[in-house]
Amino acid sequence: MIKADYLVIGSGIAGLTFSVKIAEKFPERNVVIVTKASEEESNTKYAQGGVAIVLNHEKDSFKKHVDDTLIAGDGLCSKEVVEMVVNEGPDRLKELLEWGANFDEDASGNLDLGKEGGHSEFRIVHHKDITGFEIEMALLKRVHQLPNITLLPHHFAIDLITNHHIKKLKPLEKGCYGAYVLNQKSGEIFTIKAKSTLLASGGIGRVYGHTTNPVIATGDGIAMAYRAKTKISDMEFVQFHPTALYDVRGDQSSFLISEAVRGFGAYLRDKNGHRFMPDYDDRAELASRDIVSQSIDSELKKSGETHVFLDCSHLDIDAFKAHFPNIYQKCLDNHIDIKTDWIPVVPASHYLCGGIDVDMDGKTSIKNLFSCGECTKTGLHGANRLASNSLLEAMVYAHNIFKFHSKNTLETFDLDIPDWDDKGTTIAKEHVIIQHNLKQLQAIMRDYVGIVRSDDRLKSAIKRLDLIYDEVEAFYKKSKITTSLCELRNMLNVAHLIVNQSIERKENKGGYFNIDNV
Template sequence: MNKTICHYTDILIIGSGISGLSAALRLASFYKIILISKNKINECASYYAQGGIASVFNENDSIESHIKDTLNVGLDICEKSIVEFIISNSQKCIQWLAEQGISFDMEYNSINKNKYHLTKEGGHSHRRILHCTDFTGKEIETKLINLVLKHKNIFVKEFFNAIDLIVKKTYIKENNRIVIGTYVWNIQFKRVEIIKSKILILATGGASKVYKYSTNPDISTGDGIAMAWRAGCRVANLEFNQFHPTCLFHKQSHNFLLTEALRGEGAYLKRYDGTRFMKEYDSRYELAPRDIVVLAMNKEMNRLGVNCMYLDITHKSSDFIKKHFPGIYKKLMEFGLDLTKDSIPVVPAAHYTCGGVIVNKFGMTDIENLYAIGEVAYTGFHGANRMASNSLLECLVYAWSSSENIINTTKYIIDIEKSLDFYKIKKKNINDDIIKHDLNNLKLIMWDHMGVVRTTSSLKYALNHINLLKQKIFFYYSEFKISSNLLDLRNLVQVSELMIRCALNRKESRGLHHILDYPTKFKISGPTILIP
């Protein structure tokens, strides 16, 4: 048997979104970095982020106001100290982005001084969203990727799919474990390889692809959450899966998002007859937090027996729409829809995982030298509902805080072992159609039973199906060769189980978790924590 190929590095970063790229650039002056991506380096949720980054740059706004809005939208279960930590460090992280060459949209004020053009989104009391028209994520990703690819200390490996973390007992802390690397599936050469590292950073994103309808790219399969759980990390708040209200409803499109900034600039949500409905649900109308908007849309669609609602910004001038939303305008035209003239059919779709791997304010997990940053992590920032455009902010701040912590503690890092072989070498190939069938079945179960509205009996029904799928996956994984689809299915089944278990443990309706058996929320509540 051939020996497994092994790579060695100081720091391994799994994931190529804004959090992973930012951490790589901050650390590369000090260490050798390997950054792996399970697809092309730009294929990640960050790349498709349209809206922007929330931060205080309006003279009428304040850090205190941003903190208050975040706590209110999070419905009393955000970690206040973390909210204060992230928002208080937001401006310097935005400044770091500017230093990397990212250009946010600007405007001129009354005394002709250049300043950021800020838009407003759901839950925000002020305009505080910095953006690059309607493709902010693409702009940031592209600039950071160019810097990463040019850096002599960063080695990018595309089409490398992480399988499992490699951990061992350590004497750094009593009864603790330390991460020393990961097994990876080299998609191009269809072989298992090993990457050994002194530090490992999970920046793998969320798990919204557990659902039939999602705004996320196909890579959002909860890999980091599943791997960290299998390695022994705690997770929290996975019942809070955010559904974005305005995903395009069109037979030729399955995940195209219409940014919340449209509503921030005055777009209306309407029924098929052209009447607005949000005024009947919340005083903030279309700019209510996402949990409220999605529940209102779901209720209206069920009441009327229709498949979608409509987003309408046609009352704004054509020039205004094309200037502020050029990407969305162009994309909709491909489907025969004109944003300047038509009401656009929209439906809610799974968008963001508010829970994840439990970390402290430096991104440190329960396992020594293992960090988690971005959507994969539970920091306590989002609570029961993420406020719009706070996600990229969290990515940037935790890329900074984790990097600073690593730089300041490297003298305590032990060296890595030089030998290790993969433990599962199989010969038989599995029929990929079987995997796809199980994957579609899983997504349908999660959409029907762990969706916008839930019941205890429905969740238990879903959990029974998940447990049966887990048994099948165990057999597949034990008997057959590895494939990317098998790895995705394995991780999605694991994260689905964790989501449902969290949902069953939260016996209240709060934010993104709306369960008919418990329609009200407790006066006092906290995170839902699962321990391996």
């Protein structure tokens, strides 16, 4: 058993920001970070665009950023939360700069601010087209300078430890006391007993297969919280990024063509060269993501084509290379020269706007369990996330959770937590069962629970998911724990949440569109 004052599950911007702050504030206390892949592997690492922060007060204002966020959220944002997050932006950026993160500057030495879909002004702070990677590296460098932080890469959090694990606690006293964790290299399952647990486990993109997310984005934190009976909502609001690079080979790992490319002036065209976005919205390519994704989906359904195109050929190519070197090189690697060739693009699962319910202090409905980052529903995004608000949200809520812990004493408890019990299980020989069911799950979600949904498709999805769930649960109960088995189980939990909460929504809002609600 490992005893921790603070257990952090996830090593993206949310988890690392909290860890650095709390470790600096309380050097006598220990922080344990559990992350299932290498320490830098997270959704943060792949965030291209940047961080939306109001800095140019001559042209921009907090009110404009708030209004843009509320418009994107389509009436479902919490205005109080939006104002709080937007107003804290400059202070959180200052901390990133102090920790060593670098951002692009203009010729005058000021931060070079970009513009993305849904934003009325230039306010995106960025580092080329690898902003998330720059932030991730700066945070990890600071983490390694703090002796009271233990970072455990290649460790998989299986389940939260809650009341039903501890016999002498009443079931109604909802509390979290740590987690059971799998060392993926040794196969050992051990207990981390924690006074405070933070879920900062990222997104759910792999549930759809075709996604801009890395392979680790399997909704583990949300699934663990769900099994612990934590309140979870707005799971129907899955944001599809309009422009993922279309791979003719059918590779599921979709490379993101940043929103900022359209902000830079690129046009969306069909195969005949028609620039179709002005047909759908006065903002054309700079409309919010839900509108652009639904417009592309409409075009593809009308034409029967598999993808549309992003045309950058009219842009200043040297300036494009300077702003988007990674995207430019990726296109070249795929034999696409943007000076003359259009980039084939298609919407792909990108971001979850809902998740674990938290208040403004990051508290969940379970005592001693906190959450921040993409796995949460804070009230900022509402029905649709405004581009580049997510990194900001993660920093602000990590800071709020830090402030809460700074003002409130950690609860001590003397509980006899049982070891992980896998008696009667054996090492599974039929891993094909996991892979087959995973592919089925992803196909169901893409075909039945995609950008445009219907009541019939959602009901069919439930029936098909139930069959997979029954088979996987039977397999889980008799098998030794593996990461791939746990991930599949987590993705099934997440898929059920998305479908069931989609069925409950009777009004189209933001990123959610059901043809039977029209």
